């Protein structure tokens with residue numbers, strides 16, 4: 001399975017509450033140890049002009065020129081430097097999935113709270129929206145965003161509304177949290193129906209596979225490991241049933257130390273691999 005990764009997309013040594021800036025390198029290292037097939041693929045960083053397709057140009061320039069805060073609430077140049085690579089990884093993975101049908105991965109996090117003219121919640125630029133747009137420009141008539149981060153994808157929704165996109169099917173787990181807390185079985189059934197509806201209507205699914213809904217997450221607290229595996233399975237199996245390619249990113253996960261978060265991303269990798277139409281190894285233990 002192809003993983004779109006360059007070391008420039010990680011900001012080693014940053015000490016934020018969110019591990020997102022240092023997570024790409026750690027997730028890739030962990031995936032390499034799984035015993036599943038993995039192919040690291042390079043890519044080009046995105047340009048400011050690409051980002052300005054989904055963000056207010058003044059916001060994009062303001063962040064890069066150190067005049068406006070990034071999504072972490074500061075102007076740390078280490079973050080500014082990695083941002084074009086973070087979005088570049090996701091765009092390249094998305095286009096690969098769309099053009100080849102292969103499940104493709106981007107070990108990136110921190111998109112769904114970034115809106116048209118603002119960042120926040122550890123999200124500076126919305127690479128989910130940008131990836132969706134690039135897929136649409138490449139020929140995808142409708143694009144699905146299945147955002148399974150714990151928290152409502154307010155930024156994605158803001159961009160969709162601001163740009164009046166009518167070719168997007170956007171699901172966000174955030175508004176489903178009450179249902180998931182009250183009756184997990186009912187949420188799984190409803191999620192399965194929702195993914196069925198999405199897969200039936202789109203040409204590619206962008207899966208933001210958040211680790212923060214996990215029951216032990218300090219910002220989450222809903223799903224067990226088994227529930228999360230079933231979530232991943234519902235998504236990848238439903239997409240495969242409909243021959244819809246999937247690209248996946250990582251999203252939130254705030255357990256510290258990070259090992260349980262990496263284990264959740266490992267499970268996602270295995271599930272992606274099992275259902276990848278390009279995989280020849282369908283019997284990997286889950």
Ligand SMILES: [Zn+2]
Pocket residue numbers: 149150151210212252253
């Ligand atoms: Zn989150």
